[in-house]
Amino acid sequence: MARLEGKVALVTGGARGQGAAEAALFAAEGAAVVLTDVLDAEGERTAAAISGRYLHHDVTSEKDWTRVVEAVIDRHGRLDVLVNNAGIWVTGRLTDTALADYRRVIEVNQVGVFLGMQAASRPMREARSGSIINISSIAGLRGAMSGFAYGASKWAVRGMTKSAAQELGPYGVRVNSIHPGLIETAMLHQLPGWDAGATPAYLQRIPLGRTAEAEEVARLALFLASDDSVYCTGSEFIIDGGMTA
Numbered sequence: 001m002a003r004l005e006g007k008v009a010l011v012t013g014g015a016r017g018q019g020a021a022e023a024a025l026f027a028a029e030g031a032a033v034v035l036t037d038v039l040d041a042e043g044e045r046t047a048a049a050i051s052g053r054y055l056h057h058d059v060t061s062e063k064d065w066t067r068v069v070e071a072v073i074d075r076h077g078r079l080d081v082l083v084n085n086a087g088i089w090v091t092g093r094l095t096d097t098a099l100a101d102y103r104r105v106i107e108v109n110q111v112g113v114f115l116g117m118q119a120a121s122r123p124m125r126e127a128r129s130g131s132i133i134n135i136s137s138i139a140g141l142r143g144a145m146s147g148f149a150y151g152a153s154k155w156a157v158r159g160m161t162k163s164a165a166q167e168l169g170p171y172g173v174r175v176n177s178i179h180p181g182l183i184e185t186a187m188l189h190q191l192p193g194w195d196a197g198a199t200p201a202y203l204q205r206i207p208l209g210r211t212a213e214a215e216e217v218a219r220l221a222l223f224l225a226s227d228d229s230v231y232c233t234g235s236e237f238i239i240d241g242g243m244t245a
């Protein structure tokens with residue numbers, strides 16, 4: 001049986017990369033999927049390919065969140081799963097990150113997740129059921145020297161996940177974080193030196209010796225979205241080939 005039959009899922013940053021893989025797998029498992037992004041052409045194409053729906057949605061905008069969650073409830077009458085996946089990477093250490101860049105990363109990666117959990121938790125609390133999946137990173141588990149702002153934002157996601165899980169658990173709403181390592185998406189190519197010969201050095205730090213495909217993360221997200229994980233909340237799920245072992 002399809003593992004998300006009858007469920008309605010919202011995936012942010014779903015136009016490409018991991019969000020698109022999650023949207024596709026969720027749809028294949030029977031969910032009605034709404035994917036959102038700021039990349040409209042790519043988002044429309046991705047949604048059409050999986051018979052899902054695309055909505056323009058900047059995750060830093062509270063107004064956009066209200067509109068998107070209302071649109072989901074209007075169309076489907078419920079919201080069972082939110083994947084807070086949208087994110088950006090900016091390279092920069094503590095000593096050379098401009099304040100504007102720091103704020104931009106925090107706005108998308110941290111404030112976006114805060115607004116998303118707030119907006120989705122309203123219908124989920126009423127329904128006394130739901131699963132919120134926040135995409136953090138291994139940069140939310142240890143230092144991230146070359147992406148200082150990114151690391152700060154991903155630690156915040158990990159912390160907010162736990163506070164929200166405590167608050168929403170009594171309403172039957174689960175909140176967990178996923179911590180991917182190096183995943184084959186556009187973001188990977190923004191890592192310092194990745195496209196300039198640094199790849200082998202990165203790979204040496206991964207016991208499994210390879211990067212992962214977005215679909216591999218999607219399978220973990222599927223577990224958290226489905227009732228297979230009904231007793232999991234406030235937890236962090238690492239998918240990194242052993243990089244943080």
Ligand SMILES: NC(=O)c1ccc[n+]([C@@H]2O[C@H](COP(=O)([O-])OP(=O)(O)OC[C@H]3O[C@@H](n4cnc5c(N)ncnc54)[C@H](O)[C@@H]3O)[C@@H](O)[C@H]2O)c1
Pocket residue numbers: 012013014015016017018019036037038039057058059060084085086087088089108135136137138179180181182183184185186187188
């Ligand atoms: N690729 C990796 O190695 C890796 C590792 C750990 C964590 N992550 C995290 O995984 C998530 C997905 O990233 P990805 O690897 O698929 O990269 P990606 O760049 O392909 O996807 C990110 C998506 O987020 C969207 N986005 C950016 N700003 C937005 C905004 N303000 N509003 C709405 N959407 C916005 C982008 O348009 C894009 O579609 C991110 O949160 C990222 O931080 C990625």
